Amino acid sequence: xxxxxxxxxxxxxxxxGLGVSLSLTGLCLLFGMPLGLLLAxxxxxPVKPLRVVALVVVEVGRGAPALVLLYLLYFGxxxxxxxxxxxxxxxxxxxWTTGAYASELFRSGLAAVPAGQREAAITSxxxxxxxxxxxxxxxxxxxxxxxxxxxxxxxFQTSSLAFVIAVPELMSKAYALGSIxxxxxxxxxxxxxxxxxxxxxxxxxVRLAExxxxxxx
Amino acid sequence: MLAQIASGIGLTVVITGASLLIxxxxxxxxxxARRSAWVPLRTLATAYIDIVRAIPPITWLFLIYFGLPQYAxxxxxxxxSIIGFSVxxxxxxxxxxxxxxxxxxxxxxxxxxALGMKFLPRTRYVITPQAFKxxxxxxxxxxxxxxKDSALASTIGVHEITYQAGLVSRATHxxxxxFSIAGLLYIAMSIPLALAARRVDRVLRQKLEVA
Numbered sequence: 001x002x003x004x005x006x007x008x009x010x011x012x013x014x015x016x017g018l019g020v021s022l023s024l025t026g027l028c029l030l031f032g033m034p035l036g037l038l039l040a041x042x043x044x045x046p047v048k049p050l051r052v053v054a055l056v057v058v059e060v061g062r063g064a065p066a067l068v069l070l071y072l073l074y075f076g077x078x079x080x081x082x083x084x085x086x087x088x089x090x091x092x093x094x095x096w097t098t099g100a101y102a103s104e105l106f107r108s109g110l111a112a113v114p115a116g117q118r119e120a121a122i123t124s125x126x127x128x129x130x131x132x133x134x135x136x137x138x139x140x141x142x143x144x145x146x147x148x149x150x151x152x153x154x155x156f157q158t159s160s161l162a163f164v165i166a167v168p169e170l171m172s173k174a175y176a177l178g179s180i181x182x183x184x185x186x187x188x189x190x191x192x193x194x195x196x197x198x199x200x201x202x203x204x205x206v207r208l209a210e211x212x213x214x215x216x217x
Numbered sequence: 218m219l220a221q222i223a224s225g226i227g228l229t230v231v232i233t234g235a236s237l238l239i240x241x242x243x244x245x246x247x248x249x250a251r252r253s254a255w256v257p258l259r260t261l262a263t264a265y266i267d268i269v270r271a272i273p274p275i276t277w278l279f280l281i282y283f284g285l286p287q288y289a290x291x292x293x294x295x296x297x298s299i300i301g302f303s304v305x306x307x308x309x310x311x312x313x314x315x316x317x318x319x320x321x322x323x324x325x326x327x328x329x330x331a332l333g334m335k336f337l338p339r340t341r342y343v344i345t346p347q348a349f350k351x352x353x354x355x356x357x358x359x360x361x362x363x364x365k366d367s368a369l370a371s372t373i374g375v376h377e378i379t380y381q382a383g384l385v386s387r388a389t390h391x392x393x394x395x396f397s398i399a400g401l402l403y404i405a406m407s408i409p410l411a412l413a414a415r416r417v418d419r420v421l422r423q424k425l426e427v428a
Contacts, residue, residue, distance in 0.1 A: 063407060064400030065368035068379055072400060075392020160273040164372055171275060178283060185284030192272045192280060199271040 007190045010177060017173030018194060024090055024169060025156045031095040032155070033148065036102025043103065044110060054103070061100025067161050069093045074165040090162035098155050102148060109144030110136065146210040153202045157195065170194060218385050222398050225378035226406070228295065232367045232377065235299045237360055240306020247311035252318065262311070269308035275369050277301045282373040298370035302363065309359055317352030318344070350421045357414030361407040368403070378402055 042054035061069070073093045077084060084092070113136050121131035163171035174191040178184040250262035269277075282297040292300065321344060329339040371380035382399035386392035 059404070060400065063365075063404035065365035065379070065403055067368040067371070068382070068396055068400045068403065071379070071383065071386075072393065072396035075386050075396060079391075079393045157271075157273040160275050161369070163275065171273075171279075175279065183287070185280070185287045188276060188280040188284045192276050195273055195276055196268055196271040200267060203271075 003186060003189075006183065006186055007193075010187065010190060013177050014170060014173050014190070014194065017168060017170040020087070020167065021156070021159045021162075021169040021171075024087070024094065024159045024162060024167065025152070027091045028094040028098050028155055028159070029152050031091065032098025033102055035095060035099030037106050039099055039103035040106035040110065043107060057096070058100045058103050061096050062104070066094065066097045066158050067164065069096055070161055070165055086162070086165045086167045089165060090159075090167045094155065094158060094162070097158065098151070101151055101154075105144045105147045105151060106140065108147075109140040109142075112143045113139045142213065145213060146206065149206040149209065150203070153199055153206065156202065157199060160195070218389065218391070218395065219398060221385055222378060222381045222395060222402065225376060225381035226402065228370075228375055228377040229364070229367050229406075232295065232298050232302060232370055232375065233360070233364045236302030236306050236367075237363055239299070239303035240310045240363075241356075243303065243307035244310030244314055247307055248314040248318070251311055251315055266308045266311055269304060270312075274301070274305055274366050275372060277305060278369060278373050294370070294374045297373060298367070298375050302367065302370075305366075306359075306363060309362075310356070313352055313355045313359060314348070316355065317348040320351045321347050350418070353418050353421065354414060357410060360414075361410055364407055364410070365403060 039054045039058055042050045043058070045051065064072075070090065070093045073096075074086070074089050077089060077092075117135055117139065118131070121127075121135040126135060159169060160171045162169050163175065166172065170191060174187050178187040181187065247262055247266065250258050251266065253259045253262070278298055278301045281301045282292065282294060285292060285297075325343055325347065326339070329343040334343065367377065368379040370377055371383065374380070378399050382395045386395040389395070
């Protein structure tokens with residue numbers, strides 16, 4: 001198998017890229033998920049200016065392509081006097097995308113908590129924030145967990161876009177390798193195998209976790 | 218500036234529209250195979266759908282645009298991106314159809330069969346009209362997702378909205394403004410799509426007299 005020999009010899013060149021892709025994904029989830037929850041709370045909250053701000057952030061984050069957001073921050077931040085590394089720009093931009101999508105998942109989770117829970121919280125004397133914090137939110141997060149995990153897998157795929165702003169992740173390592181060896185088909189096939197296998201394994205775990213979680217419901 | 222970025226709308230629409238159409242057509246045999254009673258065919262279709270969706274779109278585009286010419290299949294960037302997005306769309310559309318079909322009660326198939334309807338008329342007159350109504354919002358949502366994904370075609374040199382915005386930002390050093398315009402154009406294009414889908418959905422629901 002000539003293909004396989006090639007692939008094995010290429011793995012050392014690609015694996016640092018895969019590491020960058022994974023850490024990019026990890027950081028985006030680390031920042032994006034709390035951002036999503038915050039945006040969801042702002043959207044559901046009683047303060048109108050906050051609601052408007054959150055609405056704009058979410059609608060732009062979901063409505064504009066992730067690629068355009070990357071370029072927007074990559075070219076836009078230096079214009080505002082902020083100069084960051086490509087990696088940092090990638091983290092900020094993809095966290096925005098993650099947060100925007102996550103906020104909708106948190107919101108649907110909040111909406112799925114039965115109204116009786118809210119009423120019960122009030123009758124037990126847990127009003128306002130404390131009722132929300134101890135009764136509604138834990139249930140909402142539990143409902144939102146499976147779709148949020150799927151979002152995490154999607155974000156791993158989306159991290160490949162950081163290639164366009166010269167983040168040294170898997171896709172850019174693959175492109176560099178292709179332009180050295182001229183074996184584009186083989187290089188990108190290996191890249192597809194790497195992305196595909198990680199995605200499929202991660203999705204299998206998500207499905208397993210989903211079954212575990214729903215067992216008690 | 219606006220004029221140059223807006224000049225990319227044509228190609229964005231062409232790539233999104235063509236891929237959606239081809240993907241929608243390819244999705245039909247695919248969903249039939251996915252639901253087939255013959256296990257090897259079903260396994261093959263399931264594997265295709267899962268694998269296509271597991272690979273990032275940009276990797277598909279590069280595989281087709283840079284990889285295929287190695288074996289003498291040279292494609293221009295527009296056809297390469299249409300082929301790439303059609304492959305991706307076919308997998309997503311097949312899943313969309315499948316969820317639509319799953320929402321139709323088994324009794325509808327049984328009733329149509331009991332009336333002596335064969336596969337084609339049964340599909341054409343009983344199942345499809347009902348499935349279409351359920352699936353339409355999901356198709357519209359996917360069309361919007363595909364519209365945004367089409368921005369990736371700029372990475373292989375298709376002169377669509379994002380590519381034009383890149384050109385403008387390099388020429389004028391006003392990247393923030395150029396990509397803000399590009400982003401707003403995508404949002405502006407997806408709004409009519411969402412509204413049209415909602416309208417058609419409502420009309421269809423009235424026509425079929427269901428809630």
